[in-house]
Amino acid sequence: MTTTISGTADEPTLTPAARRILDAATDLFYSRGINSVGVELVAEQAGTTKKTIYDRFGSKEGLVVAYLEARARRWQAHVTDHVEQVDGPASDRVVAVIDALESWLEMADRGCGFVAAYAELSTSSERATAVVRAEKEWMRGLFGRLLAQGGIEDDGLLARQLALVQEGAVVESTAGGSSYALDDARAVMRALVEGR
Amino acid sequence: MTTTISGTADEPTLTPAARRILDAATDLFYSRGINSVGVELVAEQAGTTKKTIYDRFGSKEGLVVAYLEARARRWQAHVTDHVEQVDGPASDRVVAVIDALESWLEMADRGCGFVAAYAELSTSSERATAVVRAEKEWMRGLFGRLLAQGGIEDDGLLARQLALVQEGAVVESTAGGSSYALDDARAVMRALVEGR
DNA sequence: TGGTAAACACACCGGTCGGTATACTCGCAA
DNA sequence: TTGCGAGTATACCGACCGGTGTGTTTACCA
Numbered sequence: 001m002t003t004t005i006s007g008t009a010d011e012p013t014l015t016p017a018a019r020r021i022l023d024a025a026t027d028l029f030y031s032r033g034i035n036s037v038g039v040e041l042v043a044e045q046a047g048t049t050k051k052t053i054y055d056r057f058g059s060k061e062g063l064v065v066a067y068l069e070a071r072a073r074r075w076q077a078h079v080t081d082h083v084e085q086v087d088g089p090a091s092d093r094v095v096a097v098i099d100a101l102e103s104w105l106e107m108a109d110r111g112c113g114f115v116a117a118y119a120e121l122s123t124s125s126e127r128a129t130a131v132v133r134a135e136k137e138w139m140r141g142l143f144g145r146l147l148a149q150g151g152i153e154d155d156g157l158l159a160r161q162l163a164l165v166q167e168g169a170v171v172e173s174t175a176g177g178s179s180y181a182l183d184d185a186r187a188v189m190r191a192l193v194e195g196r
Numbered sequence: 197m198t199t200t201i202s203g204t205a206d207e208p209t210l211t212p213a214a215r216r217i218l219d220a221a222t223d224l225f226y227s228r229g230i231n232s233v234g235v236e237l238v239a240e241q242a243g244t245t246k247k248t249i250y251d252r253f254g255s256k257e258g259l260v261v262a263y264l265e266a267r268a269r270r271w272q273a274h275v276t277d278h279v280e281q282v283d284g285p286a287s288d289r290v291v292a293v294i295d296a297l298e299s300w301l302e303m304a305d306r307g308c309g310f311v312a313a314y315a316e317l318s319t320s321s322e323r324a325t326a327v328v329r330a331e332k333e334w335m336r337g338l339f340g341r342l343l344a345q346g347g348i349e350d351d352g353l354l355a356r357q358l359a360l361v362q363e364g365a366v367v368e369s370t371a372g373g374s375s376y377a378l379d380d381a382r383a384v385m386r387a388l389v390e391g392r
Numbered sequence: 393t394g395g396t397a398a399a400c401a402c403a404c405c406g407g408t409c410g411g412t413a414t415a416c417t418c419g420c421a422a
Numbered sequence: 423t424t425g426c427g428a429g430t431a432t433a434c435c436g437a438c439c440g441g442t443g444t445g446t447t448t449a450c451c452a
Contacts, residue, residue: 031319032319036320040410048430060410060411111318116315117315119306119316120229123229129371132371157383161383164384167363168361168367171308171367172360175329178360191391213398236439236440244400248398248400250440251398395452396450396451397449397451398447398448405442406441407439408438409436410435411434412435413433413435415432418429418430420428
């Protein structure tokens with residue numbers, strides 16, 4: 001282990017067609033919504049057939065879960081990269097998460113894919129909601145590790161508050177249409193960390 | 197005008213069948229997701245027919261917009277009620293919004309209906325996303341009014357931060373599965389308001 | 393009394409949904 | 423050489439999608 005801040009499982013190997021299917025699903029599920037995209041469309045965009053999708057992923061739900069897991073891996077790697085490039089006081093490293101979010105939202109301007117998935121699937125797919133919850137938990141854990149490495153002792157309260165602020169920033173800057181949300185979040189985070 | 201903290205338009209009069217349709221849609225759209233519910237199902241649960249839905253609301257999108265507007269009115273009335281029952285320092289009234297959210301989530305445990313709608317519709321319905329954005333704007337305005345009434349001057353920054361924290365609380369307590377989120381949000385809000 | 397808005401029942405449209413079945417081709421490894 | 427996993431192609435299934443059309447019944451109101 002070279003680092004203690006990541007802690008993300010690496011992805012399973014995929015056959016070439018499965019790779020294309022997952023890429024197409026990632027694109028379509030995020031941009032148009034999971035329930036609005038049929039497997040036939042995914043197959044078409046992947047240059048393959050429904051048959052192959054069902055051979056590789058079992059069901060649409062299986063494909064959705066694979067999409068969410070892949071998305072979580074990419075997001076976590078993205079955040080980890082940003083955070084690792086900063087070495088200063090804990091507040092600087094915490095705020096770097098919002099920098100990561102900012103560059104992420106330039107590609108993903110439709111908001112948090114996990115919150116969207118939760119909204120669409122929470123009543124219909126237990127497996128999908130479990131992946132969403134795990135991602136939120138990972139964020140809380142990340143903030144906890146950043147605080148600990150910065151020498152700030154915290155029983156979990158501050159880490160949870162920082163994660164909460166980060167989630168609020170996503171909602172306000174996307175659904176809320178606020179162009180100040182990221183800066184607002186940075187200010188709140190600094191106040192919280194430096195205040196204790 | 198008896199109060200200056202509400203500022204919500206009252207609902208248009210509806211025919212009896214339209215009322216039942218809107219009630220059924222409110223129930224179904226929220227609990228199962230908008231894209232997952234067909235107009236036929238709404239008609240059935242409302243004890244009416246598709247024809248009447250299209251006569252009253254024009255299209256499924258029209259029904260969705262009416263649902264979101266009605267939901268916004270109920271949410272805003274709910275919050276206003278809670279806030280009006282508190283008369284203390286600004287921090288107490290601000291925190292009362294989280295109390296309102298807490299009792300709201302007892303009925304609506306699937307998260308913010310507006311965020312869910314945004315996730316499902318942001319690429320397909322301009323009208324729906326406008327209603328969502330207006331609701332988020334209303335929340336920022338509410339916090340601004342509460343601060344002003346409490347004698348706290350704010351150019352908008354603090355009000356936006358409070359709204360951001362409130363949104364984060366919703367996400368963390370629903371999709372995030374955190375049972376501390378509401379208390380965490382209250383603590384952050386108090387720190388922000390009392391800190392300035 | 394006549395007109396009108398509201399709600400009703402019901403049949404119908406083209407299209408898409410998730411999912412399955414059959415059959416064929418290819419490359420690779422035992 | 424044989425077998426197998428991977429992929430392709432295509433046809434099919436019942437169910438449901440959003441939306442429309444025709445015609446009938448009810449109730450209120452000028």
